[in-house]
Amino acid sequence: MCENDNCRRPDPEADLxxxxxxxxxxxxxRRALLRTGLLAGAATALTLAPISFAAADTPAPVxxxxxxxxxxxxxxxxxxxxxxxxxxxxxxxxxxxxxxxxKPAVPAGVPGNSCDVGVFDQRGTELGGEGFRGWSGGFxxxxxISNGEATxxxxxxxxxxxxxxxxxxxxxxxxxxxxYQVQVTLTYGEPGAAFTPNxxxxxxxxxxxxxxxxxxxxxxxxxxxxxxxxxxxxxARAAGLDFMVSTDHNTSASHGxxxxxxxxxxxxxxxEEVTTRNGHWLALGLPPGRWIDWRYRARDNAYPxxxxxxxxxxxxxxPAHPYCPYIACQWKFGYQxxxxxxxxxxxxxxxDESAVDSWDSQLAEAVxxxxxxxxxxxxxxxxxxxxxxxxxxxxxxxxxxSRDQILAGLRAGRSxxxxxxxxxxxxxxxxxxxxxxxxxxxxxxxxxxVDVKVTVxxxxxxxxxxxxxxxxxxxxxxxASGAGTVLWRTxxxxxxxxxxxVRHPLADGTPGQGNTMGAALPWGPMAALTNPILLSADxx
Numbered sequence: 265m266c267e268n269d270n271c272r273r274p275d276p277e278a279d280l281x282x283x284x285x286x287x288x289x290x291x292x293x294r295r296a297l298l299r300t301g302l303l304a305g306a307a308t309a310l311t312l313a314p315i316s317f318a319a320a321d322t323p324a325p326v327x328x329x330x331x332x333x334x335x336x337x338x339x340x341x342x343x344x345x346x347x348x349x350x351x352x353x354x355x356x357x358x359x360x361x362x363x364x365x366x367k368p369a370v371p372a373g374v375p376g377n378s379c380d381v382g383v384f385d386q387r388g389t390e391l392g393g394e395g396f397r398g399w400s401g402g403f404x405x406x407x408x409i410s411n412g413e414a415t416x417x418x419x420x421x422x423x424x425x426x427x428x429x430x431x432x433x434x435x436x437x438x439x440x441x442x443x444y445q446v447q448v449t450l451t452y453g454e455p456g457a458a459f460t461p462n463x464x465x466x467x468x469x470x471x472x473x474x475x476x477x478x479x480x481x482x483x484x485x486x487x488x489x490x491x492x493x494x495x496x497x498x499x500a501r502a503a504g505l506d507f508m509v510s511t512d513h514n515t516s517a518s519h520g521x522x523x524x525x526x527x528x529x530x531x532x533x534x535x536e537e538v539t540t541r542n543g544h545w546l547a548l549g550l551p552p553g554r555w556i557d558w559r560y561r562a563r564d565n566a567y568p569x570x571x572x573x574x575x576x577x578x579x580x581x582x583p584a585h586p587y588c589p590y591i592a593c594q595w596k597f598g599y600q601x602x603x604x605x606x607x608x609x610x611x612x613x614x615x616d617e618s619a620v621d622s623w624d625s626q627l628a629e630a631v632x633x634x635x636x637x638x639x640x641x642x643x644x645x646x647x648x649x650x651x652x653x654x655x656x657x658x659x660x661x662x663x664x665x666s667r668d669q670i671l672a673g674l675r676a677g678r679s680x681x682x683x684x685x686x687x688x689x690x691x692x693x694x695x696x697x698x699x700x701x702x703x704x705x706x707x708x709x710x711x712x713x714v715d716v717k718v719t720v721x722x723x724x725x726x727x728x729x730x731x732x733x734x735x736x737x738x739x740x741x742x743x744a745s746g747a748g749t750v751l752w753r754t755x756x757x758x759x760x761x762x763x764x765x766v767r768h769p770l771a772d773g774t775p776g777q778g779n780t781m782g783a784a785l786p787w788g789p790m791a792a793l794t795n796p797i798l799l800s801a802d803x804x
Contacts, residue, residue: 314349324353357453362406380433386426411455420459461520463552469528470665478507481643487512490648497525503654504685508533543595551580571601587615608642612789642685677703710801733761761796
């Protein structure tokens with residue numbers, strides 16, 4: 265998602281090695297990364313002729329390097345994935361790959377060339393298989409893998425003999441086609457010491473049953489971010505967060521470095537942003553080291569398989585930024601099998617407004633039909649400065665500050681979305697001697713009075729909206745102090761649910777016109793958004 269209209273293309277010539285210093289470059293805008301640095305999946309594939317380094321009857325050298333280069337051309341409409349087999353002999357210490365492609369001029373409005381890269385090892389390229397060894401999308405022009413280390417985004421480990429596959433992902437091809445060049449270099453010698461991952465613990469100190477703040481969509485240099493993991497963890501602490509989820513695109517490579525960065529004050533949960541050609545989704549709470557495949561489109565009917573895989577390990581499936589306007593970002597898989605939906609992604613924009621409207625319609629239908637409802641989430645999707653970690657984030661009611669309890673709170677919708685830790689909110693509904701909070705159900709006689717109470721702080725001159733399955737039924741303005749309490753009475757016969765929004769004033773300082781017609785914008789940017797309190801009549 266994009267903060268402004270000045271989105272920049274990522275620089276594909278910036279070859280980010282393990283010593284990359286993000287301070288040297290402020291980095292591309294996040295929506296530009298979504299638009300032009302996609303980590304594309306494949307519904308169709310093309311396998312090229314193999315590259316061989318040694319004849320079957322020729323011993324591999326014991327030291328030195330050997331390189332091979334292949335060039336080729338892809339026409340518009342090329343397969344989503346192009347596999348380049350590499351026959352790796354025994355005795356290889358390191359495999360290194362560099363690639364490039366041409367960028368011919370195209371008319372305005374016509375996609376130019378953009379091509380991703382990754383690699384699978386001798387265990388094969390089977391969908392969901394064990395051969396995955398790394399992916400960097402279009403963010404790097406080279407990578408290297410050895411037993412003890414690897415370029416960020418790639419998995420260290422032995423370079424074993426067999427057929428490896430360098431993978432090109434030409435997700436945009438110009439009318440002139442795409443000319444590419446790939447160079448593979450093998451370095452021979454002893455493998456050296458193995459990399460030892462240091463995974464984060466699944467529990468932090470916590471405060472028992474309490475509200476915990478966390479950002480569930482964050483990127484580092486291990487995919488297309490410009491922040492080091494140390495900087496992301498420091499940013500999470502600076503934002504007042506209790507937990508964060510690591511969600512680098514299409515790779516688990518960063519999981520093994522988070523251990524020293526977690527602590528009693530910060531729970532770090534491992535995950536992945538699964539970046540397909542038909543939308544992105546968050547796999548939250550993956551076991552450390554677990555990778556989820558992305559090489560499919562909606563028409564392939566493979567998404568349900570991988571959603572089930574995430575569920576089997578106790579994780580959450582969350583469609584991300586479903587209305588992001590850039591290529592391959594809009595969500596096309598439907599919401600069956602999802603555990604929540606990311607309706608607020610980074611600074612508030614029109615596509616977040618669309619996502620909330622769509623979510624609210626789904627919520628009303630679920631309440632009407634008695635089907636399970638889908639909780640809302642909000643995350644920063646921060647990649648680099650000046651994108652703010654923790655803006656927005658989720659405030660989750662959980663029994664403990666642990667992976668399982670945080671995921672349980674999110675799954676149940678016991679959460680609200682906050683622009684920052686400066687925003688405070690409490691939301692309850694009381695009737696017939698009973699009380700319910702966010703994500704809970706209040707059952708009362710059909711016409712019994714239900715008193716809804718919202719207490720807010722940290723939103724100067726904001727507007728509190730109360731929205732039901734009938735639409736907005738109440739709004740009040742907050743004072744300049746940003747703190748206030750709103751009371752409203754309804755019944756279960758009038759509202760199947762009630763949820764709260766807190767909006768900032770419009771740019772001109774006015775509170776927004778709400779449900780009116782005309783040129784005036786309806787609302788200012790979101791400051792807080794709750795999941796619903798459900799209202800049911802006795803016997804229903």
